[in-house]
Structures are given as structure tokens and as C-alpha cells.
């Protein structure tokens with residue numbers, strides 16, 4: 001192995017994700033001598049996976065709604081998001097030739113729908129500002145001297161520097177390099193790690209019939225989660241059946257709360273397929289449907305309300321033969337079906353593993369970091385940015401914005 005001892009960097013950045021790259025670029029722009037160390041063979045692996053390669057890079061909601069999306073982390077992020085907000089991110093991207101567009105719910109994407117454009121922009125930013133980049137360089141340890149950071153030890157040798165930024169991401173999708181190394185490095189410096197768990201994650205269900213409807217989306221539904229008859233969370237939107245249970249945007253957005261409760265026992269979810277109709281109104285529409293299509297099977301009448309594959313599931317739950325004619329459906333059978341249309345029940349038994357989460361909740365304790373600079377309050381010269389921090393938000397571009405904003409603020413702050 002070719003061991004290097006490399007000295008005198010103003011900033012050593014650990015991790016080549018969006019947070020680390022932005023910090024490196026900004027510090028370089030301020031004429032600092034910066035090196036970025038990335039343990040995998042390339043930068044931004046997770047960035048390239050974002051929104052299935054389309055990259056939902058930020059959101060256009062106003063600042064107060066932006067900060068609310070991070071829950072308790074919002075207050076901590078205030079300075080970072082003010083210094084480098086969604087508009088600044090978009091104009092930064094434009095400077096590097098990346099036009100962005102706004103889709104539903106304020107979600108911002110590159111106009112060419114290609115995460116590679118975002119990665120190229122930020123790589124160009126680092127290149128323009130003379131950031132030195134080493135891939136295949138795994139940071140193993142922090143070097144400290146007199147309660148000040150002094151450098152890092154890696155599989156390639158040691159590097160000395162006056163400031164070190166930990167931007168190693170969380171625990172999800174470990175194939176992208178995010179394997180929780182930052183928590184160990186932070187603990188070594190005396191930081192506490194708020195327990196980590198998956199946020200934005202799908203769930204396994206007790207009901208095994210889900211496999212027969214895997215890949216079936218349900219649109220415009222109201223999904224209510226209960227534990228011991230108490231409502232835990234309620235969302236309106238789209239869900240998706242999978243071979244193990246349930247996923248889809250509405251479930252993912254509820255998932256953080258559900259994960260927090262599922263450790264206390266199973267959760268029930270009710271799916272209301274027609275939330276805009278009261279039960280009485282829906283019954284009238286149903287009766288009308290059965291009359292108009294009396295000669296057709298009950299299954300074909302039900303397809304007016306739900307996808308075909310789900311019709312079999314509901315008929316099975318109600319113990320109704322799917323080939324029965326609509327005109328032969330009894331009042332009791334109609335009521336049973338109506339109950340399912342207004343509240344198909346699923347039992348959530350566990351969440352999927354953290355490897356599959358979109359983000360990791362928990363992380364480096366925010367109380368121990370100066371929110372105005374991202375510097376550690378415990379070890380001088382040590383900084384943090386991105387998902388390694390105890391900050392997360394639902395889908396919508398908030399997690400990438402947090403990574404870019406905290407990265408920028410750290411790069412802007414190092415002395």
C-alpha cells in the first residue's frame with residue numbers, strides 16, 4: 001500500500017456526498033486549501049439515486065414551511081437554510097448551466113430530469129475552486145492535539161489539517177458508502193449520537209394477500225394509522241402494494257411517526273379509497289352502479305371504485321363470489337363491501353430494514369454543534385454537515401437542501 005503523509009490543509013472533508021462536496025467547494029472559493037476524501041471509487045453515489053435518478057433537489061415552499069418540515073431539527077437549520085436557501089441553490093445550479101423546474105407540491109428537479117447534471121455542477125464548482133479529491137480513501141480515525149483537530153488517518157496514510165468536516169451521511173443504502181462511519185468518528189471526539197432509525201421507509205404487513213396486488217398503486221386515498229384505537233397519523237395521497245406489504249408516497253411520508261410507534265406494538269392502517277364521499281353518499285353511488293350494471297359481475301361494478309386486482313381481495317375478504325352478478329348482491333353484502341371501500345384494514349408488523357430507508361433519523365446530537373457555523377462545541381476545528389446530523393425531513397427535496405445548506409455553511413465558516 002502506498003502510504004502518504006500529506007500536510008497543512010485548511011480543511012479536510014470526509015465524504016463526497018452533496019454535503020461534503022458543497023462544503024469543499026465553498027471553502028475552496030474562499031481561497032482555502034481543501035482536500036476531499038471519499039472512501040468509494042466515485043463521488044455522489046447516493047445523489048445519483050435520488051428520485052430514481054431525477055433528483056428532487058429542493059422545494060419552493062416558503063422558509064417557515066421549509067423549516068417546519070425538519071420538525072425539531074428546523075430550528076437548528078435556520079441559519080444554514082437562511083445562508084444558502086432553495087433560491088440560492090437554484091441560482092448556483094443555473095450558474096453551472098443546470099436549469100431547474102418546479103413540479104407538484106413545490107418539488108424542484110433539474111430540467112433535464114437527470115441527477116448527473118447536479119453532480120456535474122457541484123464537481124465543476126470544486127474543480128473551479130481547486131479542491132483536491134481522493135477517492136478510495138477511507139477515513140479511519142481523527143487525529144487530535146490539545147483538544148483541537150489535527151488531521152485524519154486513512155487506509156492511504158495520514159493527512160494533517162487545521163479543520164476536518166465529517167460529512168459521511170447516514171446508514172441507509174450502504175452500497176453508496178453511507179455505512180455510519182461518521183457516528184464512530186464523532187463519538188471518538190466525545191459527541192453523543194441520538195439513536196438512529198429509518199425514516200422514509202416501507203412496512204411489512206400481516207396480510208399475505210398483498211403479494212397478489214404487488215405493484216398496484218392506490219391514488220387519492222386517505223390513510224389513517226392507529227395504535228390501540230388511537231390515531232397516530234393520517235395522510236391523503238398515494239400508496240403502493242408491494243410483495244411484503246405497503247409503500248408509496250403517503251406511507252413514506254407517515255413512516256417516521258409509524259416507526260417511532262411500531263416498537264410499542266403492531267399498527268393498523270385503514271385505507272379509505274373514496275375519502276371525498278361520506279359512507280352514505282358512496283352507498284348511493286354504489287347502489288346506482290349495481291343497478292346500471294346489474295347483468296355484469298360484481299367484480300366489474302367494483303372496478304368503478306378500485307383497481308381490478310384489488311376487487312378480488314375485497315370480494316375475498318367479504319366472502320363474495322367474484323362471478324356473482326351485480327343484481328344478485330344482497331344488502332348485507334353491499335354493506336360489507338362499502339365498509340371495505342371506506343376502510344380496508346392492514347396490520348403493520350415491522351418496518352423494512354434501515355438499509356432500504358431513504359434517510360436515517362437520529363445522528364450526531366445537535367446540542368453539541370454550533371448552528372451558526374456547524375462547528376463542534378466539543379472539539380475545535382471539527383465540523384459536521386448533512387445526514388450524519390440528527391436532522392431529517394419527509395420527501396420533497398428537503399433532505400438534499402439540508403445537506404447543501406449545512407455543507408455550504410460549514411465551508412463558509414472554517415477559519
Ligand SMILES: Cc1cc2nc3c(=O)[nH]c(=O)nc-3n(C[C@H](O)[C@H](O)[C@H](O)COP(=O)(O)OP(=O)(O)OC[C@H]3O[C@@H](n4cnc5c(N)ncnc54)[C@H](O)[C@@H]3O)c2cc1C
Nearest residue numbers: 015017018019039050051056139169177386387397399400
Ligand atoms: C434511494 C434514495 C433516493 C433519495 N431521493 C432523494 C430526493 O429525491 N431528494 C432529497 O432531498 N433526498 C433524497 N434522498 C436523501 C439524500 O440522498 C440524502 O439525504 C443525501 O444524499 C445526504 O447527503 P450527505 O452528503 O449527507 O451524505 P451521503 O450522500 O450519504 O454521502 C456520504 C459520503 O461519505 C462517504 N463516506 C462515508 N464514510 C466515509 C469514510 N469513513 N471515509 C471517507 N468517505 C466516507 C460515502 O461513501 C458517501 O459518498 C434519497 C436517498 C435515497 C437512498
